[in-house]
Amino acid sequence: MNKKIVLRDDEMPRQWYNVSPDIPNGLQLPLDPETKQPMSAEKLGAVFPMGLLEQEMSMERYIDIPEEVLEILKIWRPSPLVRATNLEKALGTKAKIFFKNESVSPVGSHKANSAVAQAYYNKREGVKRLSTETGAGQWGSALSFATSKFDLECKVYMVRVSFNQKPYRKSMMQTFGASVVASPSTDTQTGRDILAKTPDTPGSLGIAISEALEDASKRDDTKYALGSVLNHVVLHQSIIGLEAKKQLEIAGESADVVIGCCGGGSNFAGLVAAFVPDYLEGKKIKFLGVEPASCPTLTMGKLAYDFGDVAKMTPLLYMYTLGHNFIPPGIHAGGLRYHGMAPIVSALVRENIIAPIKVHQLECFEAGVLFARTEGIIPAPETCHAIRAAIIEATRDLKEEKTIVFNFSGHGLIDMASYDKFYAGELRNYDYPEEEIMKSLSDLPEI
Numbered sequence: 001m002n003k004k005i006v007l008r009d010d011e012m013p014r015q016w017y018n019v020s021p022d023i024p025n026g027l028q029l030p031l032d033p034e035t036k037q038p039m040s041a042e043k044l045g046a047v048f049p050m051g052l053l054e055q056e057m058s059m060e061r062y063i064d065i066p067e068e069v070l071e072i073l074k075i076w077r078p079s080p081l082v083r084a085t086n087l088e089k090a091l092g093t094k095a096k097i098f099f100k101n102e103s104v105s106p107v108g109s110h111k112a113n114s115a116v117a118q119a120y121y122n123k124r125e126g127v128k129r130l131s132t133e134t135g136a137g138q139w140g141s142a143l144s145f146a147t148s149k150f151d152l153e154c155k156v157y158m159v160r161v162s163f164n165q166k167p168y169r170k171s172m173m174q175t176f177g178a179s180v181v182a183s184p185s186t187d188t189q190t191g192r193d194i195l196a197k198t199p200d201t202p203g204s205l206g207i208a209i210s211e212a213l214e215d216a217s218k219r220d221d222t223k224y225a226l227g228s229v230l231n232h233v234v235l236h237q238s239i240i241g242l243e244a245k246k247q248l249e250i251a252g253e254s255a256d257v258v259i260g261c262c263g264g265g266s267n268f269a270g271l272v273a274a275f276v277p278d279y280l281e282g283k284k285i286k287f288l289g290v291e292p293a294s295c296p297t298l299t300m301g302k303l304a305y306d307f308g309d310v311a312k313m314t315p316l317l318y319m320y321t322l323g324h325n326f327i328p329p330g331i332h333a334g335g336l337r338y339h340g341m342a343p344i345v346s347a348l349v350r351e352n353i354i355a356p357i358k359v360h361q362l363e364c365f366e367a368g369v370l371f372a373r374t375e376g377i378i379p380a381p382e383t384c385h386a387i388r389a390a391i392i393e394a395t396r397d398l399k400e401e402k403t404i405v406f407n408f409s410g411h412g413l414i415d416m417a418s419y420d421k422f423y424a425g426e427l428r429n430y431d432y433p434e435e436e437i438m439k440s441l442s443d444l445p446e447i
């Protein structure tokens with residue numbers, strides 16, 4: 001048995017798979033908050049290039065990956081699918097556990113898959129500069145890397161709590177030539193307003209998105225890039241599942257359980273998408289989306305039209321949401337602190353194809369430490385959520401033979417401060433109180 005299943009460069013998928021046309025009962029269109037009618041391409045074109053907007057709306061199942069993008073993806077792709085034999089042994093389970101190792105990208109996570117594609121389409125349409133937000137710092141690093149490859153400028157608004165927790169993410173972004181500020185910042189009106197009202201705010205992805213959008217809408221040379229949630233991001237991440245399916249076939253396996261952590265939903269949907277057609281044809285596959293109990297978008301949120309940001313600058317997206325004003329506590333999985341969820345993931349939950357679960361941060365760090373001591377890679381705090389769920393699945397009945405595949409979305413080598421806090425006993429579990437969630441849901445826009 002091979003521990004790792006590795007594909008050759010020429011076996012890398014040359015097309016992305018778009019799951020949208022295969023979702024039963026489809027996706028609801030994004031709405032213009034002013035008219036409550038479907039958002040026009042011209043309005044969206046102010047902040048996104050047409051190449052990405054076409055993908056956002058596309059009902060084509062397969063879309064070619066441009067040669068220029070493939071060339072850069074080849075730096076680390078195809079990524080290995082690894083059998084977690086040592087973890088299986090430590091758990092004493094008969095289940096086979098595989099992980100798709102997305103931590104091998106230059107910046108340490110899956111985020112680079114979409115960043116390269118987004119930088120490419122912007123460059124192709126003459127854009128000079130991109131603005132973006134980052135939570136954990138992984139997306140900001142990924143876009144900084146990708147913009148350096150296409151000779152674009154990059155400005156990153158980094159959620160303040162992560163900016164303070166992860167100084168080396170900032171250094172990484174600077175190494176790739178980006179400029180980074182803590183969000184809320186004094187560089188935008190949105191940031192200045194929020195700082196005046198709540199000077200001590202930890203920030204949130206919703207605030208950082210507003211700042212990056214404001215930046216892009218005020219400059220002709222700049223467009224905006226989002227690291228998750230939108231259909232085109234999920235499309236770019238579909239390469240993860242397409243490779244994983246091929247690799248499982250080579251190993252003579254097929255997935256019974258497919259797991260990923262859920263922030264905005266891109267790494268999970270990217271792994272899951274390729275398996276959805278098999279599910280729809282009758283194959284029994286359990287898809288588990290794992291979120292933190294402190295930001296329980298899928299398990300406690302509402303499926304409704306909502307803004308993607310605090311300042312109400314985005315179109316209205318039909319998604320599970322905790323309300324655009326929801327500010328989650330400063331847990332150590334910054335990439336999972338988002339009030340909304342990808343419309344594609346939301347629709348798959350609505351159709352009962354995906355099952356969401358919530359887990360607490362302490363059990364996740366314990367799972368991450370066990371993974372590091374058995375498989376040798378220190379996971380990002382976000383990824384620890386997927387590992388925890390894989391362990392729950394593998395130990396539910398130790399004698400049950402099944403194949404579990406989870407997305408190892410990123411490594412945690414720049415997150416050691418969080419591990420330090422875990423060892424020092426400074427981390428607490430936190431369930432977001434239901435009354436608070438109800439309060440923030442009361443601000444949903446009326447449709």
Ligand SMILES: Cc1ncc(COP(=O)(O)O)c(C=O)c1O
Nearest residue numbers: 138228263264265266267335410
């Ligand atoms: C390592 C890692 N995993 C997962 C996520 C969650 O994002 P998404 O749900 O879009 O995959 C992030 C977000 O920053 C991340 O950095």
